[in-house]
Amino acid sequence: MTALTMPARPEQDASLRPLPWRRMAWVTWRQHRAALGGVAVFLGAFAVYLWLTGIQIHHSYATACHPASSLACAINFTGRYGITAIFVSIFLQAVPALIGAFTGAPVLARELETGTFRYAWTQGIGRWRWTLGKLVPLTIAVAAAAGAFSVLFSWYNQPFFAAGYVIPFSTRVFDLHGVAFAAWTLAAFAIGALAGMLIRRVVPAIAATLAVYAGLALATGLWLREHYVTPLVTSNPNLPGSAWIISQWYAKGGTFAFPARGSQIINALSRLCPGTSNVSSAQCLSRHGYTQWTSYQPGSRFWPFQWIEGGWLLALSVLLIAVTVWLVRRRAA
């Protein structure tokens, strides 16, 4: 320090209280209301469709499915609406990714791409408060919208559960229910925000968000989710319909013999019961001392699994947003 430097006057700095968050809330709303409006219109239009078809579905279930196992139910209810429901659920799988990519990725990427971050990050509010003031309200907004939407979808899909057409644990619908849909939307937004900060360009950041989200969602649905809680194992062949079967195999004398599908069981059948077509494979195998075992997740674990999935996705999102804010603070032009 040179002789010319005067120490910063403390009374002047003491008056520098942080700007109130509501001011930042106005900024966030003004700059992202178009994106939030887009999400609202998109989900709103889809909600109207779900509501209208949902009324028909509920009506059809109420009239045709007494009992749910009846042929009338299969023809007039699941036969008529089942395919539609499958398409709806497959389309909905992409919705969190789309919301996250198109609202989350541009928040920072657009500023960095157009150079406006040089304006935004040199204002009196300071850049980390600016970043937090944008990301937190936006994540809450998109997660809340997704949460409300998934309540509607749960109502829409309820008759298909009741009819046993699809189980709640099905990979196709599990993450569209309960807290999972909102949590996945939250995670997609957080992935988008971080991708935007790292890639610094809107379109590549959107593409990266979609790719990362798809990888994470597939990995979770195909491998991760079944390990949340150790599966139950039973030799009882009459499992409840809501059970999520993880794997099945045959054992003899308490030791594993072969899995219940694939080439090994076919080889075993042709060796044990050659040329007999009048006994079922189960009868054949049990006659020779083989027992079928099943590992499964009972339907009663649906909500614990929802909370586990929601919990780790929330933790992941908080972590990603924290990393994003940290990067904004640290990394600079």
Added chain:
Amino acid sequence: MTMNIIETNGLSKRYGSTWALRECSLAIPAGHVAALVGPNGAGKTTLLNLAVGLAEPTAGGVFVLGGRPAGSPAALDGIAFVAQDTPVYKNLPAADMLHLTRNLNRRFDQEYAETRLAELGIPLKRRAGKLSGGQQAQLALTLALARRPRLLALDEPVAMLDPIARHDFMATVLTAAADDGVSVLLSSHVLAELERVADYLILLSRGRVQVAGEVDGLLASHRMLTGPTTEADKYSERPVVHVQRGEAQTHLLVRATADDPVPPGFQAHPVGLEELALAYLREPGAAALPGPARGRALPFETGEPSEVAR
């Protein structure tokens, strides 16, 4: 005694393996319109980014507004920065840009901003992206000045503007400096512009500070000597910054005052800012810096001038 609006100590910034700024030590007193001059890649933008807190130093320190760390809340509060290409949100109307800036700062002079935009003929309802380049620059400058900053930092503010827009822009800057006592630090490679606006010069070359000082002092301490080429090599009374050799006549830019004796056969002329800046830019080895005790009138350090034959 005035405070230093910007002060750096051994400030260095490296991007990858390239040093954008090396061992930069500066102290710019408040109340000046300081021009940051240098060729492309000299480190002008890097120095500005460090001063406004957009970049973090690799080594050394940068303090603003009398000892506040750059980028700290107190520093951000008192500095308004208009970046290169004057970024504004193109989809927002001018009125919303005002509202945005007001919400992002503790102080915002709405009346000043609206009056200025009215004077400039910029409609409040027009989207920033629909404004001309000059109007966008004026909008960005108005937003910065309405924050009532103590330091206005401008990065190549007029590079993209036509002559009229450039003139109007600089007139606004000078009015703010004169009327409100705003200190200004602006980078530019439009040398001709500086003569009119700057009263403090910082010349950067290859990431190092080559010249720093008040313009009046720099001009008073340099002379252009013109004399026969045959005699030019014998001149050794005062340090030579730059030699422009001709067939018969040679121009020597020397560090000398009006009181210094002129060698026989030579004529001495005062130099202009552009001339001075060009001479130093052509001689990256030469330097004119205040001594270690910055601000005191010590003899200038000298560098070894190299000759440029013409």
